[in-house]
Amino acid sequence: MALWGGRFEGGVDAFTQEFGASLEVDKHMAQQDIRGSIAHATMLAEQGVIGAQDREAIVAGLSQISQEIEAGEFVWDINDEDVHMAIERTLTERIGTAGARLHTGRSRNDQVATDIRLLAKDLCAELLEGNHELRRVLADVAEQNLDVVMPGYTHLQHAQPVLFSHHMLAYFWMFTRDARRLKAAFDASDANPLGAAALAGTTYPLNRDRTTELLGFSRTIPNSLDAVSDRDYLLDLEYACAVSMMHLSRLCEEIVLWSSSEFGFITLSDSYSTGSSIMPQKKNPDFAELTRGKTGRVYGDLMALLTTCKSLPLAYNKDLQECKEGPLDAARTLGDCMAIMAGMLETMKVNANVMLSQAGTGFSAATDVADYLAKHGMPFREAHAVVGHLVLECEKRGCGLEDLTLAELRKASELFGEDIMGSLDPAGIARARTTYGGTGNDAVAAQLAEARVTLRV
Ligand code: ARG
Numbered sequence: 001m002a003l004w005g006g007r008f009e010g011g012v013d014a015f016t017q018e019f020g021a022s023l024e025v026d027k028h029m030a031q032q033d034i035r036g037s038i039a040h041a042t043m044l045a046e047q048g049v050i051g052a053q054d055r056e057a058i059v060a061g062l063s064q065i066s067q068e069i070e071a072g073e074f075v076w077d078i079n080d081e082d083v084h085m086a087i088e089r090t091l092t093e094r095i096g097t098a099g100a101r102l103h104t105g106r107s108r109n110d111q112v113a114t115d116i117r118l119l120a121k122d123l124c125a126e127l128l129e130g131n132h133e134l135r136r137v138l139a140d141v142a143e144q145n146l147d148v149v150m151p152g153y154t155h156l157q158h159a160q161p162v163l164f165s166h167h168m169l170a171y172f173w174m175f176t177r178d179a180r181r182l183k184a185a186f187d188a189s190d191a192n193p194l195g196a197a198a199l200a201g202t203t204y205p206l207n208r209d210r211t212t213e214l215l216g217f218s219r220t221i222p223n224s225l226d227a228v229s230d231r232d233y234l235l236d237l238e239y240a241c242a243v244s245m246m247h248l249s250r251l252c253e254e255i256v257l258w259s260s261s262e263f264g265f266i267t268l269s270d271s272y273s274t275g276s277s278i279m280p281q282k283k284n285p286d287f288a289e290l291t292r293g294k295t296g297r298v299y300g301d302l303m304a305l306l307t308t309c310k311s312l313p314l315a316y317n318k319d320l321q322e323c324k325e326g327p328l329d330a331a332r333t334l335g336d337c338m339a340i341m342a343g344m345l346e347t348m349k350v351n352a353n354v355m356l357s358q359a360g361t362g363f364s365a366a367t368d369v370a371d372y373l374a375k376h377g378m379p380f381r382e383a384h385a386v387v388g389h390l391v392l393e394c395e396k397r398g399c400g401l402e403d404l405t406l407a408e409l410r411k412a413s414e415l416f417g418e419d420i421m422g423s424l425d426p427a428g429i430a431r432a433r434t435t436y437g438g439t440g441n442d443a444v445a446a447q448l449a450e451a452r453v454t455l456r457v
């Protein structure tokens with residue numbers, strides 16, 4: 001008989017029982033469930049609601065179950081509806097009436113909310129570690145390739161030369177903001193619903209702040225209805241995961257492009273590439289593609305939870321049982337993808353010469369040539385038009401700006417002098433962008449130092 005079976009005469013059939021169960025997904029929060037129960041029993045004993053001996057028996061029994069689960073020795077019974085039932089039933093079978101007292105002043109509604117909040121905090125903490133490691137790798141790759149020049153793009157067309165390190169650090173800052181979002185999700189989860197009971201609170205003299213303290217929550221939720229009803233902190237977690245996957249997908253897209261023979265900017269290590277079953281020459285960036293692809297499922301997880309929670313009346317509804325798989329999936333997916341990305345970046349070869357030679361093509365010096373004229377007194381708009389015409393002329397001839405002679409340049413404007421050649425060198429162009437946050441070598445070195453500071457916290 002189910003633990004709630006007292007008022008029932010008939011039972012559900014096996015399929016219906018299975019349909020209503022959440023045991024499989026709940027197993028991921030078994031340890032959190034036990035932590036919650038130990039805190040509850042401890043507080044009950046301190047408040048004189050249960051005896052000290054009962055508390056001791058409960059704590060010992062739950063600790064034993066915790067170890068068995070950890071070791072994979074615990075026998076799960078599929079007839080148990082969820083993890084709360086499975087653990088409480090096993091405990092009571094083992095220790096008798098003390099076990100049957102554990103659920104005093106508690107409901108599965110505040111119990112499950114407590115478990116999920118503890119789980120969400122654990123997931124955020126793990127993801128923050130993975131995020132930190134990925135950012136460390138990005139900073140290292142930037143440092144190792146500090147002065148490597150590559151084409152910078154807009155619209156995927158050559159725009160202006162930039163440093164590869166600057167490009168890597170752009171991702172560093174995106175993932176730094178992702179860390180902030182994960183931290184915000186942690187903080188949102190960090191509130192104690194235990195003691196809300198089913199929905200209304202309870203007549204037992206519970207000390208809710210004590211379980212808050214015992215479970216390491218930073219605060220106690222002030223409204224029992226809200227405590228058992230809302231899952232918005234899981235949305236925060238899934239949103240943080242979705243944004244970070246979006247950032248990863250952009251980097252993946254670039255890795256796919258850069259490792260193609262058309263670009264040739266990087267060579268992925270064999271350990272992060274796969275071959276083709278038919279084309280012997282193939283070396284595919286599968287792991288970048290797969291990460292890019294997994295972004296979709298994490299977006300889906302977020303959308304699923306938003307939809308599940310939509311229009312639910314207060315307080316607990318069984319719909320909420322559906323809220324656990326998505327965040328677990330999103331967190332596992334992001335955690336795996338960040339680890340894969342870190343490994344892929346750490347082991348790839350950066351083809352600095354290819355990047356540099358590409359940086360000189362596609363008229364990416366045009367802005368600097370126009371700036372040259374502007375700095376010699378020509379209004380910038382006019383200079384823009386002069387250089388535009390030069391580009392058109394070069395295109396007709398099939399050459400680059402650097403192939404024009406000084407005499408040809410001076411025909412376009414008298415302001416051109418010998419020193420114009422300095423404005424055509426991609427490394428010089430990048431170096432000259434000295435403003436804070438710009439791609440100049442010194443500016444990027446300063447930026448890297450700033451990035452490193454954020455890794456220390
Ligand atoms: N398995 C349930 C869930 O995950 C636990 C809470 C059940 N509460 C209830 N009143 N049926 O949401």
